[in-house]
Amino acid sequence: MAAAATPSLRIATPYRYRKIKSDLMMSVTIAATIITLIPLFLVLGYLLTKGFASLSWAFFTHMPAPVGEPGGGMANAIVGTIEVVGLACLMGVPVGVGAGLYLAANRSSRFSDWVRFSADVMMGLPSIVVGIFAYAVVVRPFGGFSALAGSVALAVIMVPLVTRTTEEMVALVPPELREASLALGVPQWKTTLAVVARTALSGIATGVILAVARVAGETAPLLFTAFGNRFWSTSLIHPINTLTVQVYTYAISPFADWQRQAWAGALVLTAMVLALELGVRWVTGGAAKAPR
Amino acid sequence: MSELEGTVTDRVAVIRREATKSRAEVRLFGDRIFNATTYLLAMAILALLAGLALSLIFESIPSIRAFGANFFFSSQWDPVNDQYGALPFIYGTFVSSFLALLIAVPLSLGVALCLSEMAPDWLSHRLGFLVDLLAAIPSVVYGLWAVFVMGPWIRDYVEPLLSHLFGFIPLFQGPKVAVGMLSAGVILAIMIIPYISSVCTDVFRVVPHTQREAALALGATKWEMVNTAVIPYGMTGVIGAIILGLGRALGETIAVAMVIGNSPEISASLFKPAATLASVIANEFAEATSDLYVSALVELGLVLLVMGIALNIVARALVQGVRQRRFQEGAK
Numbered sequence: 001m002a003a004a005a006t007p008s009l010r011i012a013t014p015y016r017y018r019k020i021k022s023d024l025m026m027s028v029t030i031a032a033t034i035i036t037l038i039p040l041f042l043v044l045g046y047l048l049t050k051g052f053a054s055l056s057w058a059f060f061t062h063m064p065a066p067v068g069e070p071g072g073g074m075a076n077a078i079v080g081t082i083e084v085v086g087l088a089c090l091m092g093v094p095v096g097v098g099a100g101l102y103l104a105a106n107r108s109s110r111f112s113d114w115v116r117f118s119a120d121v122m123m124g125l126p127s128i129v130v131g132i133f134a135y136a137v138v139v140r141p142f143g144g145f146s147a148l149a150g151s152v153a154l155a156v157i158m159v160p161l162v163t164r165t166t167e168e169m170v171a172l173v174p175p176e177l178r179e180a181s182l183a184l185g186v187p188q189w190k191t192t193l194a195v196v197a198r199t200a201l202s203g204i205a206t207g208v209i210l211a212v213a214r215v216a217g218e219t220a221p222l223l224f225t226a227f228g229n230r231f232w233s234t235s236l237i238h239p240i241n242t243l244t245v246q247v248y249t250y251a252i253s254p255f256a257d258w259q260r261q262a263w264a265g266a267l268v269l270t271a272m273v274l275a276l277e278l279g280v281r282w283v284t285g286g287a288a289k290a291p292r
Numbered sequence: 293m294s295e296l297e298g299t300v301t302d303r304v305a306v307i308r309r310e311a312t313k314s315r316a317e318v319r320l321f322g323d324r325i326f327n328a329t330t331y332l333l334a335m336a337i338l339a340l341l342a343g344l345a346l347s348l349i350f351e352s353i354p355s356i357r358a359f360g361a362n363f364f365f366s367s368q369w370d371p372v373n374d375q376y377g378a379l380p381f382i383y384g385t386f387v388s389s390f391l392a393l394l395i396a397v398p399l400s401l402g403v404a405l406c407l408s409e410m411a412p413d414w415l416s417h418r419l420g421f422l423v424d425l426l427a428a429i430p431s432v433v434y435g436l437w438a439v440f441v442m443g444p445w446i447r448d449y450v451e452p453l454l455s456h457l458f459g460f461i462p463l464f465q466g467p468k469v470a471v472g473m474l475s476a477g478v479i480l481a482i483m484i485i486p487y488i489s490s491v492c493t494d495v496f497r498v499v500p501h502t503q504r505e506a507a508l509a510l511g512a513t514k515w516e517m518v519n520t521a522v523i524p525y526g527m528t529g530v531i532g533a534i535i536l537g538l539g540r541a542l543g544e545t546i547a548v549a550m551v552i553g554n555s556p557e558i559s560a561s562l563f564k565p566a567a568t569l570a571s572v573i574a575n576e577f578a579e580a581t582s583d584l585y586v587s588a589l590v591e592l593g594l595v596l597l598v599m600g601i602a603l604n605i606v607a608r609a610l611v612q613g614v615r616q617r618r619f620q621e622g623a624k
């Protein structure tokens with residue numbers, strides 16, 4: 001199959017030209033890498049300059065200001081993001097870790113293959129589809145947008161990510177550890193929890209943090225679940241503000257004050273997400289990578 | 293045998309046996325509970341995926357009843373008269389995604405080859421880390437940047453240039469605006485490059501060194517080696533990576549919703565505003581008034597879900613073989 005596409009080596013062409021062509025093509029790959037990284041630096045650069053210009057202490061302590069009134073902050077959105085993501089962890093992490101332990105313990109059963117496959121498919125699904133799911137199972141039955149609905153959406157996105165990293169991390173634990181524990185008469189469940197999962201704990205925690213970083217930046221599944229709220233609310237059954245949704249509404253608004261706030265919000269959001277990602281990489285020595 | 297002695301020994305034996313038995317039972321009981329719990333949690337993943345699909349199908353029944361197959365061929369999206377057709381969004385989704393692939397695939401391949409063939413190890417890991425950072429930036433931040441920085445650039449520099457050079461093609465005609473298909477395609481490309489390039493880099497890294505050495509021994513230059521040994525060997529994985537990237541592009545929502553202009557029209561020009569399946573859901577779902585309106589939007593989501601599942605199945609199947617090879621080779 002591959003052979004058909006393979007061009008033959010044209011030895012007849014003088015080496016000098018082939019060498020020039022080779023150098024040229026390889027420089028093209030370097031150019032591609034540079035071009036790819038330009039947007040990264042542009043985005044981060046604009047975030048830092050525009051974001052810091054509009055960032056102030058009030059941003060963290062004040063509520064959103066009405067149109068025309070300068071100043072104000074996103075205190076409620078910051079608290080909302082923490083609440084929604086935290087609740088998503090409470091729901092998503094136990095499911096993900098449990099399923100991951102199951103997959104690691106039963107690596108080659110047909111059922112495991114199906115679960116693994118479903119988790120992989122779920123990881124690639126558009127997050128807005130998950131938002132519709134949360135709308136159908138939480139917003140509709142409860143009769144309104146709520147923080148809980150937003151958390152359910154984010155939890156569904158977290159589960160497959162946590163499952164796959166947990167499985168991978170637990171599979172790395174040497175089987176001898178497990179056997180030693182079983183040979184000492186420790187029951188299987190205790191071995192799994194106190195020895196195997198314990199050994200893989202830092203890896204599992206890494207996976208959870210990467211999943212948190214991923215869902216903290218999600219906007220689409222929150223638009224019609226957590227919805228957003230201009231006022232202070234920490235209630236689970238009422239709409240709640242989140243950083244991402246607030247940045248989105250401000251960014252597409254026609255008001256200069258709000259657009260400035262959007263840059264500040266984006267800076268804080270990106271700083272949060274990158275701090276989690278970079279922190280994890282730094283602690284694990286660069287080995288950690290989000291599953292794709 | 294004295295009766296008394298017999299009873300005592302028997303009793304002790306019985307007590308011992310029962311103690312062991314109950315300890316074993318407790319242990320088995322604990323195992324059983326633990327296994328059942330993790331089994332149920334694993335089952336929850338299957339249930340979630342099935343629930344996702346079923347709830348979307350269920351919610352879109354009114355729309356399916358009302359429009360049937362016509363939903364996919366009608367380009368009329370008219371909430372005022374409760375008439376819904378998905379064609380403009382399907383068109384917008386595919387055109388913006390293919391535009392993104394057109395830009396992202398060559399760049400991603402370049403990045404992957406640079407990281408696997410050119411850069412020394414220490415540099416390769418640092419560059420790979422930077423490319424990965426592109427995937428860590430939240431979508432709404434890309435959207436914000438695209439609205440205020442990239443869109444105006446495209447309007448002021450890229451679109452005039454394109455229409456000057458290729459203005460005779462309808463694709464590059466029309467008024468130059470910051471929000472439109474072209475802006476959406478470019479921001480999508482930036483967002484999917486890290487996904488495609490990281491899989492491609494993995495794929496190229498597992499090409500056995502013997503393949504490379506054989507090509508070099510035959511007198512190939514570096515590029516000829518890449519072209520004859522590395523790329524053909526990793527072709528399956530590369531195609532899988534591209535399909536994975538396509539899946540990402542189809543479903544990307546917020547950044548696209550912010551720059552595509554959200555107009556349910558099919559136009560030949562890439563400069564004109566358009567809309568995608570995901571962007572229209574993001575924009576209109578919370579404000580959808582009638583039940584049929586909501587249902588039609590959910591059906592758009594169902595289309596996204598089906599495409600997402602299909603693309604993922606194909607892509608994972610193509611990439612999986614390569615990934616497994618990586619784990620085996622990575623072990624040594």
